[in-house]
Amino acid sequence: MTESVAESSTAAKSGVDAHKFASRRVLVWRRFLRNKAAVASLVLLVLLFIGCYAEVIVASLACLRWKASSCPRSTSHSPSA
Numbered sequence: 001m002t003e004s005v006a007e008s009s010t011a012a013k014s015g016v017d018a019h020k021f022a023s024r025r026v027l028v029w030r031r032f033l034r035n036k037a038a039v040a041s042l043v044l045l046v047l048l049f050i051g052c053y054a055e056v057i058v059a060s061l062a063c064l065r066w067k068a069s070s071c072p073r074s075t076s077h078s079p080s081a
Helices: 002-014 024-034 036-065
Strands: none
Touching: 024 036
16 A cells, blocks of 8 residues: 555656656657658668678679679689699
8 A cells, every 4th residue: 555655646746657658768769750861761771781781692692693704703712733
């Protein structure tokens, strides 16, 4: 019983309901989501980041599909004299 009295008096003093209180992280995230240019920039950055790693995979598959002329030369397979 003392806990409920203490919680209700704390909420009354601060004027903030503990169940409806949003953390700073939530407030920043909501404000970020309202800015359409920032969200579009974040999406573009994520796509570029994924594209950088996907390019390595695509390039290695292209080397397997086509002849060795499109692949970089390997130093470990140099011709013997």
